[in-house]
Amino acid sequence: MTDHLKVFEWAPVRGVWRRELALFRRYWASSSFASIIEPTIYLLAFGFGFGSLVGHVAGYRYVDFVGTGVVATATLFTSVFPGMFNTYIRRTYQHSYDAVLAAPVDVHEVVAGEASWIAVKSGVYSCAPILVSLAFGLRPHAGVVAVPIFTVLTASGFALFGIWASTVVPSINSFDYIISGVLAPLFLVAGTFFPISGLPHWAHPIAHVNPLYHCVELVRHAVFGFHPLADLGHVGALLVFAALMWFLAVRGMRRRLID
Amino acid sequence: MAIVLRDVVKRYTDRDGTSIAAVDGLTLEVPDGVCLGLLGPNGAGKSTTMRLLTAQSRADEGTINVLGHDIPREAKQARALMGVVPQTDNLDEELTARQNLEVFARLYRVPRAGVRAAVDRALEIAHLTGRADARADKLSGGMRRRLLVARGLVHSPRLVLLDEPTVGLDPQVRADLWGLIAALRASGVTVLMSTHYIEEAERLADTCALMSRGRVIATGSPAELIADHAGDRVEEHEGPPERLAEVEGLAHRAGLPTRRTGPTVSVLRAERIPPSLADNLANGDRVVRRAANLEDVFVMLTGETVD
Numbered sequence A: 001m002t003d004h005l006k007v008f009e010w011a012p013v014r015g016v017w018r019r020e021l022a023l024f025r026r027y028w029a030s031s032s033f034a035s036i037i038e039p040t041i042y043l044l045a046f047g048f049g050f051g052s053l054v055g056h057v058a059g060y061r062y063v064d065f066v067g068t069g070v071v072a073t074a075t076l077f078t079s080v081f082p083g084m085f086n087t088y089i090r091r092t093y094q095h096s097y098d099a100v101l102a103a104p105v106d107v108h109e110v111v112a113g114e115a116s117w118i119a120v121k122s123g124v125y126s127c128a129p130i131l132v133s134l135a136f137g138l139r140p141h142a143g144v145v146a147v148p149i150f151t152v153l154t155a156s157g158f159a160l161f162g163i164w165a166s167t168v169v170p171s172i173n174s175f176d177y178i179i180s181g182v183l184a185p186l187f188l189v190a191g192t193f194f195p196i197s198g199l200p201h202w203a204h205p206i207a208h209v210n211p212l213y214h215c216v217e218l219v220r221h222a223v224f225g226f227h228p229l230a231d232l233g234h235v236g237a238l239l240v241f242a243a244l245m246w247f248l249a250v251r252g253m254r255r256r257l258i259d
Numbered sequence B: 001m002a003i004v005l006r007d008v009v010k011r012y013t014d015r016d017g018t019s020i021a022a023v024d025g026l027t028l029e030v031p032d033g034v035c036l037g038l039l040g041p042n043g044a045g046k047s048t049t050m051r052l053l054t055a056q057s058r059a060d061e062g063t064i065n066v067l068g069h070d071i072p073r074e075a076k077q078a079r080a081l082m083g084v085v086p087q088t089d090n091l092d093e094e095l096t097a098r099q100n101l102e103v104f105a106r107l108y109r110v111p112r113a114g115v116r117a118a119v120d121r122a123l124e125i126a127h128l129t130g131r132a133d134a135r136a137d138k139l140s141g142g143m144r145r146r147l148l149v150a151r152g153l154v155h156s157p158r159l160v161l162l163d164e165p166t167v168g169l170d171p172q173v174r175a176d177l178w179g180l181i182a183a184l185r186a187s188g189v190t191v192l193m194s195t196h197y198i199e200e201a202e203r204l205a206d207t208c209a210l211m212s213r214g215r216v217i218a219t220g221s222p223a224e225l226i227a228d229h230a231g232d233r234v235e236e237h238e239g240p241p242e243r244l245a246e247v248e249g250l251a252h253r254a255g256l257p258t259r260r261t262g263p264t265v266s267v268l269r270a271e272r273i274p275p276s277l278a279d280n281l282a283n284g285d286r287v288v289r290r291a292a293n294l295e296d297v298f299v300m301l302t303g304e305t306v307d
């Protein structure tokens, strides 16, 4: 049975999932509550508060614009935070990975397990704002069914980014630098709450290297109508981002876990 | 041979750039079915040796083979066949005892249909059947350690690495774990157990390897080691410092080794004390006569003290 263990095996990934599912059975209620309430608050505050001033943005109702933008921000935060904090805590305080790596499991399999769980959970929960938006009058195209694909893809990249970041920081407090220095700008320069065309010209290239921007575009296009060529580019950008982060996360974890 | 280490060196570089060799030319063989006690003081390199065997540390020099697999090249294969009980508790505190074991049963590739039986068996070995659904962070220190051992046994490995399995446990829990380890050995499992408790090694190990500063300085069964290095009997003299120095002088002149233990000096190989010296040596001191033990050997060979 264990005579020919391959370089990549699914058993470790399933092992990580088994753990996460056991925990998820305990906290699904609070997670689900938060994933519905947060976008509702955003939509109430921005959609109605701001929307009453703005009305339409970039050709969309502002409340629809925000509703789709919040999908992307939810994807960002529900993937990058678990990637950073959970893996940091499990590595340094709980020594969980030391335990796992004494079994027939390699570092890249641990990373695959953690990242895939985070990505799927984040990707699914991040669709909640669409449901809330329906209640606020959103009338999406059929393409809306593709939204989970884009959110899972985006969340993969950001989960891996978080895992990589957890191997770079010297202490858990140093995450503050990443949150304010990296995540906050990503969050704001992505066209979530206002279109990037509203930003000064020099900021436009920055938006284009921001994975979250590509996610926002894909989600909006899925809901309001695809732009096939541009969207292929957006998917490509997210794939490149995830691949690069995979490489960095695995390398970082290997350095931290194998001496 | 279950484990073969040859001329293994593992260096660490500190923050300030100084390099220390945690394992420094280690050569060690563990035959199949044997319980080998790796005995050494803090910092001797016991845990580093264990991590080298699972390829969680990579050797700078030397060769390692575990159950016929070269490490680190075939480490994954080797890890599938061995169970590891680490020195530091790394149980998943958020999971129950049963869930901890289930996750590792999967990681160790126990076939799906056999997971339940394997987990039940491991719980039974650890006497945790009644606490199976308690979260790990709600278990006592002794239960956690037993669970840690059970986790390393969930796939019925042929080889088990135990890194200081009983450190910090009360005598009852320790005796309980000794029973468990003795049962493992009796069932033919190869055990490599590090410890700095002399008594543990004496009770459980077929063979001991004394480790100091990253290398093995003596090997043999506890009885052989004691006979070779400390003789049969020991006389422990108690007295004021001047008297202790005098006893040392007398013993050394007769060619007998001694060691200091706090307020006493022990004369080793006491069975060889010549009659002419016996009276002089006794001279009204409080003398305790006892059998030589592994600790005498250890102190003799390393000058270091152990628990």
Ligand SMILES: Nc1ncnc2c1ncn2[C@@H]1O[C@H](COP(=O)(O)OP(=O)(O)OP(=O)(O)O)[C@@H](O)[C@H]1O
Pocket (backbone or CB within 6 Å): A259, B012, B013, B014, B020, B021, B022, B023, B040, B041, B042, B043, B044, B045, B046, B047, B048, B049, B087, B196
């Ligand atoms: N990751 C590391 N980085 C730097 N030095 C290390 C590292 N791991 C171990 N060492 C050093 O290597 C030496 C051997 O350590 P090791 O943990 O193997 O000893 P040990 O015999 O297990 O001791 P103990 O009985 O205290 O557990 C020690 O001096 C230790 O400080």
Ligand SMILES: [Mg+2]
Pocket (backbone or CB within 6 Å): B046, B047, B048, B087, B163, B164
């Ligand atoms: Mg140790």
